Amino acid sequence: MRLSxxxxxxxxxLESQERTWRRGSVVVREGEALREMFVVRSGWLHSSAMLGxxxxxIMRFYFCGDMPGLGALAFRDSPETLTxxxxxxxxAFSREKLGALVCEHPRLGALLLMCAVxxxxxxxDRLASIGRTSARARVAALLCEVYHSMKRLGQAENGELxxxxxxxxxxxxxxxxxxxxNRMMRRLGEAGVIERNGSNLKVTNEEGLCAEAxxxxxxxxxxxxxxx
Amino acid sequence: MRLSxxxxxxxxxLESQERTWRRGSVVVREGEALREMFVVRSGWLHSSAMLGxxxxxIMRFYFCGDMPGLGALAFRDSPETLTxxxxxxxxAFSREKLGALVCEHPRLGALLLMCAVxxxxxxxDRLASIGRTSARARVAALLCEVYHSMKRLGQAENGELxxxxxxxxxxxxxxxxxxxxNRMMRRLGEAGVIERNGSNLKVTNEEGLCAEAxxxxxxxxxxxxxxx
DNA sequence: CGCACCTTTGAATGAGATCAAAGATGGTGG
DNA sequence: CCACCATCTTTGATCTCATTCAAAGGTGCG
Numbered sequence: 001m002r003l004s005x006x007x008x009x010x011x012x013x014l015e016s017q018e019r020t021w022r023r024g025s026v027v028v029r030e031g032e033a034l035r036e037m038f039v040v041r042s043g044w045l046h047s048s049a050m051l052g053x054x055x056x057x058i059m060r061f062y063f064c065g066d067m068p069g070l071g072a073l074a075f076r077d078s079p080e081t082l083t084x085x086x087x088x089x090x091x092a093f094s095r096e097k098l099g100a101l102v103c104e105h106p107r108l109g110a111l112l113l114m115c116a117v118x119x120x121x122x123x124x125d126r127l128a129s130i131g132r133t134s135a136r137a138r139v140a141a142l143l144c145e146v147y148h149s150m151k152r153l154g155q156a157e158n159g160e161l162x163x164x165x166x167x168x169x170x171x172x173x174x175x176x177x178x179x180x181x182n183r184m185m186r187r188l189g190e191a192g193v194i195e196r197n198g199s200n201l202k203v204t205n206e207e208g209l210c211a212e213a214x215x216x217x218x219x220x221x222x223x224x225x226x227x228x
Numbered sequence: 229m230r231l232s233x234x235x236x237x238x239x240x241x242l243e244s245q246e247r248t249w250r251r252g253s254v255v256v257r258e259g260e261a262l263r264e265m266f267v268v269r270s271g272w273l274h275s276s277a278m279l280g281x282x283x284x285x286i287m288r289f290y291f292c293g294d295m296p297g298l299g300a301l302a303f304r305d306s307p308e309t310l311t312x313x314x315x316x317x318x319x320a321f322s323r324e325k326l327g328a329l330v331c332e333h334p335r336l337g338a339l340l341l342m343c344a345v346x347x348x349x350x351x352x353d354r355l356a357s358i359g360r361t362s363a364r365a366r367v368a369a370l371l372c373e374v375y376h377s378m379k380r381l382g383q384a385e386n387g388e389l390x391x392x393x394x395x396x397x398x399x400x401x402x403x404x405x406x407x408x409x410n411r412m413m414r415r416l417g418e419a420g421v422i423e424r425n426g427s428n429l430k431v432t433n434e435e436g437l438c439a440e441a442x443x444x445x446x447x448x449x450x451x452x453x454x455x456x
Numbered sequence: 457c458g459c460a461c462c463t464t465t466g467a468a469t470g471a472g473a474t475c476a477a478a479g480a481t482g483g484t485g486g
Numbered sequence: 487c488c489a490c491c492a493t494c495t496t497t498g499a500t501c502t503c504a505t506t507c508a509a510a511g512g513t514g515c516g
């Protein structure tokens with residue numbers, strides 16, 4: 001889709017207020033009042049929530065270009081915790097600013113809507129992974145997702161990438177225990193689809209990994225429905 | 229939020245093309261070209277997807293006022309199957325129509341964006357339920373969700389409602405087998421939180437059910453960020 | 457160097473799946 | 487109106503994958 005100069009400027013303006021966070025630090029905590037949203041500029045993070053029973057679910061990861069915190073559009077208090085996985089830089093903006101932007105540039109509003117819809121679909125894929133596949137496939141799906149994102153951003157030379165997640169994090173994202181994550185990762189290693197070395201991960205068999213994960217590439221297509 | 233007359237008319241226009249489906253019929257099948265979206269006017273439905281391994285995951289249920297099929301905004305082919313749970317009436321409209329509406333009435337675009345965001349959050353709740361809670365809690369969560377929707381629509385007098393889902397459906401929505409769903413429902417009955425009679429369900433202890441389900445009420449608040 | 461935290465591995469346990477078969481239920485056609 | 491058949495529910499027995507509990511290596515940081 002082709003954006004006008006004014007639209008591009010408006011988008012750039014959104015991310016003008018850059019702030020940084022140290023790896024591991026919490027950007028927003030679940031239940032806190034939330035008046036801001038973000039655009040990721042460097043690094044990555046995840047959103048999670050605690051359940052009544054004390055366990056944590058990691059909902060998704062956000063990479064460069066993603067917009068965490070959009071929950072602020074619908075809820076006064078944050079429904080989720082945002083935590084920096086790596087050192088992180090994000091542009092921050094208020095709900096009011098987004099509201100004004102959408103009203104002045106309706107096509108950008110439509111674009112955002114499309115992003116939100118695409119996000120819902122990828123959430124659905126994750127739901128299917130956790131609800132209906134084996135532990136091994138879930139771990140593979142997690143790795144596959146991160147790998148594809150890093151690759152898209154040019155941060156996975158030769159299939160090698162940094163994975164600064166603990167096995168407990170991976171468990172919280174896949175609905176498994178850290179112990180079982182460990183076993184599954186070892187088995188993926190033995191099967192020759194990945195190699196591990198500390199927090200370095202190398203995808204040695206991309207096709208194999210995707211197959212294990214039942215991975216479906218969801219590249220949004222078709223913005224033709226947007227007027228001029 | 230207060231809508232202008234023109235905005236209200238535009239919204240009403242969206243649902244003007246009403247169509248109906250018989251209970252159990254498929255509205256859109258996964259992978260089919262999808263050029264339409266819908267607004268539910270009566271009855272309810274669900275969206276689901278098949279995995280490579282042959283099992284099905286039901287993603288969510290849509291009730292009166294919800295908008296299934298928004299995936300068409302981002303993908304050419306439908307990522308999910310829509311199936312009528314009850315006899316169903318929906319207004320249908322094209323992507324182009326929605327595109328035009330958003331551009332002419334940016335505030336409606338913002339409203340839609342907010343809905344999409346809220347939907348993502350409730351998807352996240354479901355993810356946490358499936359990833360991190362017991363079979364019993366998952367079944368309770370499913371019942372709780374349907375019950376609250378029916379109640380909101382005034383279709384649950386005295387906590388009684390019609391639940392035209394097979395236990396297999398419930399299993400596909402919660403990531404369980406139908407056999408285990410059966411056991412969990414019986415146990416919820418024995419615990420006195422529900423009573424069952426064919427496809428009639430009565431919630432006899434609403435608080436208890438919500439507690440079992442770790443239910444969180446997500447009523448969107450705060451539209452104050454939208455310009456006048 | 458020492459302390460936290462993370463990874464790895466083993467053994468025992470348990471929740472949920474699988475397999476199998478007997479009741480209900482309801483829709484259909486005769 | 488009834489009989490029949492398909493589908494759904496229910497229950498039992500067994501099995502398996504993942505959890506839990508426990509403890510021994512690694513790793514990096516202060």
